[in-house]
Amino acid sequence: MSANIIDGKAISAAVKEQVRDEIARDKLTVGLAVVIVGDDPASRVYVNNKKKACEFCGIKSYEYALPAETTQEELLELVDTLNADKNVNGILVQLPLPKHLDEKAVIERISPNKDVDAFHESNVGRIMIGNYSFLPCTPAGCMELIHSTGVEVAGKECVVIGRSNIVGKPMAMLLLHENGTVTVCHSKTHDLAEVCRRADILVAAVGRPNFVTADMVKPGAVVIDVGINRLDNGKLCGDVKFDEVSEVAGWITPVPGGVGPMTIAMLMRNTVTAARIQK
Numbered sequence: 650m651s652a653n654i655i656d657g658k659a660i661s662a663a664v665k666e667q668v669r670d671e672i673a674r675d676k677l678t679v680g681l682a683v684v685i686v687g688d689d690p691a692s693r694v695y696v697n698n699k700k701k702a703c704e705f706c707g708i709k710s711y712e713y714a715l716p717a718e719t720t721q722e723e724l725l726e727l728v729d730t731l732n733a734d735k736n737v738n739g740i741l742v743q744l745p746l747p748k749h750l751d752e753k754a755v756i757e758r759i760s761p762n763k764d765v766d767a768f769h770e771s772n773v774g775r776i777m778i779g780n781y782s783f784l785p786c787t788p789a790g791c792m793e794l795i796h797s798t799g800v801e802v803a804g805k806e807c808v809v810i811g812r813s814n815i816v817g818k819p820m821a822m823l824l825l826h827e828n829g830t831v832t833v834c835h836s837k838t839h840d841l842a843e844v845c846r847r848a849d850i851l852v853a854a855v856g857r858p859n860f861v862t863a864d865m866v867k868p869g870a871v872v873i874d875v876g877i878n879r880l881d882n883g884k885l886c887g888d889v890k891f892d893e894v895s896e897v898a899g900w901i902t903p904v905p906g907g908v909g910p911m912t913i914a915m916l917m918r919n920t921v922t923a924a925r926i927q928k
Contacts, residue, residue: 651896652872652894652895652896652897652898652899652900652901653798653899653900653901654895654901655797655798655900655901655902655907656906657794657902657903657906657907657908657909657911658910660794660797660911660914661790661910661911661914662910662914664914664915664918665702665705665706665914665917668708668914668917668918668921669706669707672708672921673707677921677924677925678709678736678924679706679707679709679738679739679920679921679924680708680709680710680737680738680739680924681699681703681708681710681737681740681741681765681916682711682712682713682731682734682739682740682741683696683699683700683711683713683741684715684727684728684731684742684743685712685713685714685743686715686716686717686724686742686750687715687746688717689745695743696743699741699913700712702913702914702916702917703917706921708917708920709736711736711737713727721749721750721751721755724742724746724750725755725758728740728742728759729758731763732758732759732760732763738765738920738924739763739765739920739923739924741765741766741916742756756768756769757769762782762927763927764783765783765786765916765919765920766783766786767783767784767785767786767919768814768815776822776823779826782923782926783919783923784823784915784919785815785819786911786912786915786916786919787815787816787820787875787908787912787915788816788819788820789823789915789918790908790911790914790915791823791873791875791908791911792823792824792827793914794873794902794911795850795871795873798871798899798900800849800850800871800900802824802828802850803827803828803829804829805829805830805849805850806829806830806832806847806848807821807824807831807848807849807850807852808831808832808833808834808844808845808847808848808850808851808852809821809824809833809834809854810834810835810841810852810854810855810860810888811833811835811852811854811855811856811875813854816854816875817835817854818833820852820854824850824852829850832844832848842864842865845866845867846864846865846866846867848866848867849867849869849870850870850871850873851867851872852873852875853875853876853887853888854876855876856876856878857876857878858878858880858886858887859886859888861888861894862890862894863890863893863894863896863897866894866897866898867897868897868898870899871898871899871900871901872889872894872898872900872901872902873902873908874889874891874901874902874903875887875888876888876889877909885904886904887903889901891903
């Protein structure tokens with residue numbers, strides 16, 4: 650048996666088309682500001698992809714590329730300016746920032762109504778209680794991919810490997826909001842493989858190449874691979890050992906072409922939501 654491949658490219662294209670149609674239909678003017686500090690090559694790729702998506706959807710994109718030696722004060726000043734700018738509906742500061750900058754302080758400075766990444770403490774709190782306007786883009790994208798399989802989350806055993814603030818924790822909350830029974834695993838979890846084998850829905854967000862092997866997966870499970878790791882030979886791979894796990898799982902996301910495109914599509918959706926809130 651070989652797993653059904655969940656095509657993130659196709660699903661993200663459909664989301665972006667919905668966003669584009671909505672903007673055109675309702676004659677919305679929507680603007681997204683992306684701030685990038687320094688010249689991290691991976692960040693540059695992400696920023697370029699976000700620009701392309703904005704162009705496709707009809708969102709005006711404002712890019713602020715700052716030198717690596719930008720000070721905390723200069724960066725916070727720019728955020729204040731963007732907070733006050735009526736043409737900017739969403740603000741995204743590309744992480745990671747250079748070491749001398751305080752990421753937490755920068756995120757907290759973004760107006761919660763323009764925080765399209767949903768990293769601000771008040772937005773994180775809203776996700777916890779289920780009263781949110783924005784969802785973090787990657788977990789929201791993962792939920793879309795799960796929904797595309799037709800597998801209902803309610804009543805299912807769901808296991809999330811990884812407890813980061815950006816993916817693991819909010820992912821667990823979203824599964825919980827849809828009545829999944831959720832276990833969050835991490836480096837201190839005893840007998841991780843056994844916990845994973847219980848999962849009807851397994852989300853791997855641990856940042857370790859080929860970490861999840863076939864013996865950790867329940868036959869027929871939905872496996873969502875959030876990891877993007879570059880191997881020594883330059884190839885991209887996920888946190889899941891795709892070749893062997895795809896022989897056991899019922900559904901699986903590839904890397905690349907799975908979760909990655911969804912993150913950007915959900916960012917577009919969040920930016921439109923932000924524009925509506927501000928209107």
